[in-house]
Amino acid sequence: MSARAVGVVYRKELIDSLRDRRTVVSMIVVPLLVMPLLTIGMGFLSLTLVGLAMKESPKVMILGGQDSPQVVADLKRLPDLQVVPEQPDYAEEISNKQIRAAVEIPPGFEARLASGEPSTVTIYMYQGELKSGFGADHLQRFFRELRDRTIREHLEARQLPQSLARPFEINERNVAAPEKVGGALLGGMVPYFVILLCLTGAMYPAMDLTAGEKERGTIETILCSPVSRTDLVLGKFLMVLTASIATAVLAILAMAGSFAVGKKMLAGVMSGAVNSALQITITGKAMVSIFFVVLPMAVFFSAALLALSVFAKSFKEAQSYISPLMILVVMPAIAALLPGVELNSALALVPVLNTSLVSKEIITGTYHWDFIALIFLSSSVYAVLALAIAVKLFQSEDVLFRT
Amino acid sequence: MIEVRQLAKQFRDNKRGIVRAVDGVSFACRPGEIYGLLGANGAGKTTTLRILATILTPSQGTAVVAGYDVTRDPQRVRSSVGFLSTATALYARLSAREMVEYFGRLHGLEEATLRRRIDEIFERLDMNDFRDRRCDKLSTGMKQKVSIARTLVHDPSVMIFDEPTVGLDIMASRTITAFIRECRDAGKTVVLSTHVMREVEKLCDHIGIIHDGKLLAEGTLADLRARYAVQDLEDLFVKVVQA
Numbered sequence: 001m002s003a004r005a006v007g008v009v010y011r012k013e014l015i016d017s018l019r020d021r022r023t024v025v026s027m028i029v030v031p032l033l034v035m036p037l038l039t040i041g042m043g044f045l046s047l048t049l050v051g052l053a054m055k056e057s058p059k060v061m062i063l064g065g066q067d068s069p070q071v072v073a074d075l076k077r078l079p080d081l082q083v084v085p086e087q088p089d090y091a092e093e094i095s096n097k098q099i100r101a102a103v104e105i106p107p108g109f110e111a112r113l114a115s116g117e118p119s120t121v122t123i124y125m126y127q128g129e130l131k132s133g134f135g136a137d138h139l140q141r142f143f144r145e146l147r148d149r150t151i152r153e154h155l156e157a158r159q160l161p162q163s164l165a166r167p168f169e170i171n172e173r174n175v176a177a178p179e180k181v182g183g184a185l186l187g188g189m190v191p192y193f194v195i196l197l198c199l200t201g202a203m204y205p206a207m208d209l210t211a212g213e214k215e216r217g218t219i220e221t222i223l224c225s226p227v228s229r230t231d232l233v234l235g236k237f238l239m240v241l242t243a244s245i246a247t248a249v250l251a252i253l254a255m256a257g258s259f260a261v262g263k264k265m266l267a268g269v270m271s272g273a274v275n276s277a278l279q280i281t282i283t284g285k286a287m288v289s290i291f292f293v294v295l296p297m298a299v300f301f302s303a304a305l306l307a308l309s310v311f312a313k314s315f316k317e318a319q320s321y322i323s324p325l326m327i328l329v330v331m332p333a334i335a336a337l338l339p340g341v342e343l344n345s346a347l348a349l350v351p352v353l354n355t356s357l358v359s360k361e362i363i364t365g366t367y368h369w370d371f372i373a374l375i376f377l378s379s380s381v382y383a384v385l386a387l388a389i390a391v392k393l394f395q396s397e398d399v400l401f402r403t
Numbered sequence: 404m405i406e407v408r409q410l411a412k413q414f415r416d417n418k419r420g421i422v423r424a425v426d427g428v429s430f431a432c433r434p435g436e437i438y439g440l441l442g443a444n445g446a447g448k449t450t451t452l453r454i455l456a457t458i459l460t461p462s463q464g465t466a467v468v469a470g471y472d473v474t475r476d477p478q479r480v481r482s483s484v485g486f487l488s489t490a491t492a493l494y495a496r497l498s499a500r501e502m503v504e505y506f507g508r509l510h511g512l513e514e515a516t517l518r519r520r521i522d523e524i525f526e527r528l529d530m531n532d533f534r535d536r537r538c539d540k541l542s543t544g545m546k547q548k549v550s551i552a553r554t555l556v557h558d559p560s561v562m563i564f565d566e567p568t569v570g571l572d573i574m575a576s577r578t579i580t581a582f583i584r585e586c587r588d589a590g591k592t593v594v595l596s597t598h599v600m601r602e603v604e605k606l607c608d609h610i611g612i613i614h615d616g617k618l619l620a621e622g623t624l625a626d627l628r629a630r631y632a633v634q635d636l637e638d639l640f641v642k643v644v645q646a
Contacts, residue, residue: 008508012497019496217492221553223458224486225509226478397459398415 001234005227009235013209017239023204027243028250031197035254038193040261050130057082058100058135061090065105071146072105081138094126100135101125103143113150190255191359194248194290195333195352198298199305201247202240203322206305209236211318219400233306233394237387240302248294252287289362293372296379297355301329303386310393313402336360348374351382405432405455405561405592409464411616412450424450426616427464432594432609434560437587439607440596441640447616448596449488452565455594456486469561469592482510485554488565493549495539499530502538503552510557517556524552544575551582562586564595568602580606600636612643619643 017023059082065072076083087093090102104122106112112119121143125136151165213219222232305322312318329352335341336356343357354375361368393399412425425447432438440448453459455466457477466473469483493502500521507517525531528548533541538549554562564583568576583606586593597603603610603624610627612620620627620643624636633639 012505221491224456226481227509
């Protein structure tokens, strides 16, 4: 092996690839555009839609309540509710979204409240429908307040302490750092995109540098130069790896940037509670750690893609080999998002899944160094194996001159 | 100098089983001489030349090119050979200059030497007008010149041309034939393969007629004409192949 020859090949492939529009798009444009679009764009869109739904004053229907005029009047006075006249087909109207919810006030409700007899108020809503849920929430809140007020009045009338109805409070406190709360919500998505972009970034150059050379007839030109085939494949491999890493690094940076910008944009729009739930901070330490666990996987992808596409006679054939690989990679990357899938020493040996899981942990601020080391090692072993296969294939006449 | 000794190459083909593409071929070519391999399509010309350029390895036999054995010392062989065929395309996204530079660097030339060499070749082949133009924007004739510059950049002592004029128009193929003659006149060892009889008559000092992987007849054009008692080269070729 000659480092100089590898360097010459790498430099040429870098210049050549940077002039290839497809490579530039997949290596630079996609991570820089897709990441902000996905994070800010999607987040903003969904929050805007939720905000719009919350702003709408839902139409609700009161069923019964003729003998409870005070309750009905209070309901009608609520500023963020529109009460519509009673109709017998309320269930259908809720299903058709003409009204959002309905509440059934039982006969003699106010009288029962005064006397302390039990009664039931029924709220009708369309489960799973956001706006119907908001309508039902308004009603719930109103009747819960009414119930609390009634209890208070009853206790006062009997001169009993308020603590009788609430003998103790339940307090829930979060011990996770703020980034862990955000991380658990969105953190799973981050490694998934980084892994996917690592693959897509390497895809075009891998095909272009091998099957593309065969298709364009330059493979024979380069094979009659004195560069050894090992040096040639290593130079090409370094270029594919560069594309893969560049894509991943740009994706991580774009994502960190998007979260920072997104947080600022959302701060003004959202209420405190929702805002803190959506907050995610990718620290510098997390970025560097993710880079190092992703690195051997990028090597693995680059070498595997090179090996696969050198076997192909044309760009098209290479694409037909590589498309199924996308699914193979996406599946373990998504599996890491499933609830309950946690890193253990067996899963630390499964390529892609291990990287996805450990990146998810790193983003939520957890560092299991023994697993990180094991994953780095196992990924490195896969990477070296894939590279050895790529080199071997490059030395095979049957593969290079497949007819 | 090229010495080919009992060269053979077998391929495994899914449909045809084992194919003997080259079958015991031996010949020699001296410096300042053009050796022409004449044969129909599929006769084994390209495989033979690819073995000489060490793009393929022989199944049996060997060849010594510029003093190096193709099986034992393929890298040194490639350093001494310029290989040109219509299949050796250019990198479309590199400029003419970058293309030649790339191969010069792969041949291990120092930057100063490389620059001097490129200036010299570009001047001689009249390529300065398009030296910085991308290869995919060049005309066929310009592309041919870039390919020639690529084979010359390391000043090889042996030149191998595999059907160099196939698919070229008259002007482009005249550029190539003139270049082949120049190589011989410069004392290089030249081997070329072709199925164009006129090319053989115009260029070759020695001729080998190859068919089904076997070298059937060999000699100067005059020798062969005398031996087979035929003047027309095409008739001669058919007579040799059918014998």
